[in-house]
Amino acid sequence: MTLFDPAQTRPSLSRLKTIWPIVLGLVLFLMGLWALHHLLASIDVRQVIVQIKATPWPTLGAALGATALGYLALVGYDFWALHYLGKRLPLRTVALGGFLGYAFGNTVGISVISGGAVRYRIYSAAGLNAFEVAGLSSYIAVAMGMGLTLVGVLALAVHPAALAGVISASEAAIRLGAIGISALILGGAFWLSVTGRALRIRGFEIAMPAPRILLGQLVVALFDSTMASLALWVLMPEGTPPFASFLAIYAAATMVGVLSHVPGGVGIFETVVIAALPAGVPVGAAAAGLLAFRMIYFLLPFALAFAIVSINEARLAGGWAARIFGEISEPMRPVMGGVEGVAPRIAGIAVLGLGFWLIIVALMPSLSQRIDDPGLVGAILAEGGTLACALAGVLLIVLSQALVRRVQLAHSLTIGTLIVGVFAVLADDLDTESAVVLGLAALALWPFRRAFHRQAALSEGGFGPIWVALLAGMLASAAMFFFLAHEATPYTNALWLDFTAKSATPRALRAGLLVSALMLGLLLWLALRPSRSFALTPDPDQDRAVSEILETQDTPQGWFALTGDKQVVFSSERDAFLMYARRHGLCAVLGDPVGPPEPARQLAWDFHERARREGITPVFYEVSTKYLPLWIEMGYALHKIGEEAVIELQNFSLAGSKYKTMRAEQNRALREGCSLEIVSPPHDPALIDELRAISDSWLAGQKGKEKGFSVGRFEPRYLNHCELALIRRDGQILGFANLLGSPGAQHFGIDLMRYRPEAADGVMQFLFLALIEALRDRGATELSLGLAPLAGLSDRVSARLTSRLGNLIYRHGGSFYNFEGLRRFKQKFRPDWRPRYVALPPGTSPYLALTEIALLISGGARNLFTKD
Known part of the structure; x- marks a missing residue:
């Protein structure tokens, strides 16, 4: 049996929604790169590097001080965002989450997503849920955008000359317009804050926090932007405009960089700043200042964050790190455990940057000849070092995506490649600075080894459109650097054959050819690699293996793997499984993966990568909040599809006035001779035949045929795995339900609930109440009454369209399915309502996915509303 059949795959238009922003970002990056190349055409790369190294220590100190104060202000965003949400966390937790979030987000770009993922790991460990962290990240993004805009406009009000040469308006008009816009922003924000009103713009709703929080947030925003601008301004050469004018330039360049969606605004930010500087400012000196600013404000905090996470990993493992830095305190241990989940992504980004740096080193002209007459050995070492730098750089770039995916082999290979890189840069040009950086990176990466546990191939998955765009952007950047660095060298065919130790340009030319060949080859392989499928042979021991896992996991939903209408995939050690069904190009997994956390997570990753590699859309349906970090x-993307009703058995009681009617009905049923009987499998065939007759009569009164996938079917093979709850009266069976859970479990669920039509009045209520009492007496803690589809969805104007449409169907779809009546019936038992979601990969339409799942459950469109 083949799991993925390429013949059944078909391209989806929704994939274009995933690709076009990536293509647009790449195009904008290349345009910015082209503009930057023209602006820097007259500079000498050697002089730029020399100027950076010659930066006075007081200037570096001022830039470092401004950067430190800027990141302190950035943490203030998190502080006020938590106040806005009404949450209180220890200050050291906020400082850790804020710093790591910004250090990661500022370097990678799209801070609300990349930094938000880091914050989720830390703040969720401190007690916040996914929606609160999402709200915090969104609040920060809006606050930073508003603050940056306000800073730029106020700077123009003070120094309108900053844009007088760019737009055709007088300085007085620019100042007046800037003052008006500032007053509008500040006045509108405080008016909304004081009155508590919300501003609605084309379906979007903007509300302001309380005046105290808003004022604190504005102070943070002004201070943050001012310090970041100051860190760059002190590094710029003479002739740069006064700080107030430069602040407007910085704000405009940052906003353009953010809007471009290019990671970190690389190339775009620099182009805008250089273009806005007066004509008398030396372009080479400005480029040196911008490059130094990138290293100080972006790379240095990222390196510090990388070191913090590395030390944290070592402290969690115990040993020397715990002795040197001390044990992690108990209050901070959950938070530091959350930081551990960030390690693979930070390691991947760090290794990606180091790989690109090695390529640049290979293409860089020699800054100094440290050996007067190196001879043949020196020439061989120089040539080999340059080519080894190029090869190691490309290898690190490839390994970085495997590190993000937690592949075990990638960790050891990366450390080995970094060590090779140390010797390569020393042989290339005695580059001790780069050798120290690479050596420290290898040491910092070593404690991360526990985070890389997946036994997967390095080339499996991970190479999507984003990676293609990233490789293309890196290749273009390397080409631009090469032409800038060696533009003064006239080209001749003899360059290819010059192998002397002092010939830096020919070595860089050959290294560039190697890099181009390797990266273009990788891009070609990604584009043309054939579709492969793997076969899944029938497993005669499948039910037994599933049952063994269920005995240890106590997961009621996992019992649906025994219904016979789904495929089951096991982890490599057969200690975890997930169940799925196919329909056209969709592969729908039911529920969370079942098993211990680590094998379950790895199984989900493996399944995702297999499906995407074969062109199938993987969808995880009816997932809980248990693995929210995994889906993120x-x-x-998670879309709420309803709520699960769970009764906490030990706290349930019919005492009190609110249960007066139910108590009276239950007592009446008992007086009439109703009783509950729970029978264990295997079941008598005569009993199964009697229950089949009840099931058929119940189905005859329902809309549609027997369902499947997310609910059980009346199948003797399936029922013989389950305990059956029978409602009898005078010996006759009135109704029944099968229990999901082993006899000694703590958590139970109910699947099939069927009864004789003549006994419909109150039989299910009696079943639930009697079952609650019986399971409570066993010592069980929870009973799930199942999902209430589309319940609890938001109907706000600003909510997702899927939520509003689902809410509309929930309220008015009674002709198709009694959604509201089902929830109302379950609400009588006062359950704990727990959200359930469908998790969709990027670019997947929720409407198409849910339609296919609905048809999967019903068995086809003809079975939705027709009877047998």
Whole structure:
């Protein structure tokens, strides 16, 4: 049996929604790169590097001080966002989450997503749920955008000359317009804050926090932007405009960089700043200042964050790190455990940057000849070092995506490649600075080894459109650097054959050819690699293996793997499984993966990568909040599909006035001779035949045929795995339900609930109440009454269209399914309502996915509303 059949795959238009922003970002990056190349055409790369190294220590100190104060202000965003949400966390937790979030988000770009993922790991460990962290990240993004806009406009009000040469308006008009816009922003924000009203713009709703929080947030925003701008301004050469004018330039360049969606605004930010500087400012000196600013304000905090996470990993493992830095305190241990989940992504980004740096080193002209007459050995070492730098750089770039996916082999290979890189840069040009950086990176990466546990191939998955765009952007950047660095060298065919130790340009030319060949080859392989499928042979021991796992996991939903209408995939150690069904190009997994956390997570990753590699859309249906970090890490979007009703058995009681009617009905049923009997499998065939007759009569009165996938079917093979709850009266069976859970379990669920039509009045209520009492006496803690589809969805104007449409169907779809009546019936038992979601990969339409799942459950469109 083949799990994925390429013949059944078909391209989806929704994939274009995933690709076009990536293509647009790449195009904008290349345009910015082209503009930057023209602006820097007259500079000498050697002089730029020399100027950076010659930066006075007081200037560096001022830039470092401004950067430190800027990141302190950035943490203030998190502080006020938590106040806005009404949450209180220890200050050290907020400082850790804020710093790591910004250090990661500022470097990678799209801070609300990349930084938000880091915050989720830390703040969720401190007690916040996924929606609160999402709200915090969104609040920060809006606050930063508003603050940056306000800073730029106020700077123009003070120094309108900053844009007088860019737009055709007088300085007085620019100042007046800037003052008016500032007053509008500040006045409108405080008016909304004081009155508590919300501003609605084309379906979007904007509300302001309380005046105290708003004022604190504005102070943070002004201070943050001012310090970041100051860190760059002190590094710029003479002739740069006064700080107030430069602040407007910085704000405009940052906003353009953010809007471009290019990671970190690389190339775009620099182009805008250089273009806005007066004509008398030396372009080479400005480029040196911008490059130094990138290293100080972006790379240095990221390196510090990388070191913090590395030390944290070592402290969690115990040993020397715990002795040197001390044990992690108990209050901070959950938070530091959350930081552990960030390690693979931070390691991947760090290794990606180091790989690109090694390529640049290979293409860089020699800054100094440290050996007067190196001879043949020196020439061989220089040539080999340059080519080894190029090869190691490309290898690190490839390994970085495997590190993000937690592949075990990638960790050891990366450390080995970094060590090779140390010797390569020393042989290339005695580059001790780069050698120290690579050596420290290898040491910092070593404690991360526990985070890389997946036994997967390095080339499996991970190479999607984003990676293609990233490789293309890196290749273009390397080409631009090469032409800038060696533009003064006239080209001749003899360059290819010059192998002397002092010939830096020919070595860089050959290294560039190697890099181009390797990266273009990788891009070609990604584009043309054939579709492969793997076969899943029938497993005669499948039910037994599933039952063994269920005995240890106590997961009621996992019992649906025994219904016979789904495929089951096991982990490599057969200690975890997930169940799925196919329909056209969709592969729908039911519920969370079942098993211990680590094998379950790895199984979900493996399944995702197999499906995407074969062109199938993987969808996880009816997932809980248990693995929310996993879905976020995999890039899935979650859409709420309903709420599960769970009764806490030990706290349930019919005492009190609110249960007066139910108590009276239950007592009446008992007086009439109703009783509950729970029978264990295997079941008598005569009993199964009697229950089949009840099931058939019940189905005859329902809309549609027997369902499947997310609910059980009346199948003797399935029922013989389950305990059956029978309602009898005078010996006759009135109704029944099968229990999901082993006899000694703590958590139970109910699947099939069927009864004789003549006994419909109150039989299910009696079943639930009697079952609650019986399971409570066993010592069980929870009983799930199942999902209430589309319940609890938001109907706000600003909510997702899927939520509003689902809410509309929930309230008015009684002709198709009694959604509201089902929830109302379950609400009588006062359950704990727990959200359930469908997790969709990027670019997947929720409407198409849910339609296919609905048809999967019903068995086809003809079975939705027709009877047998």
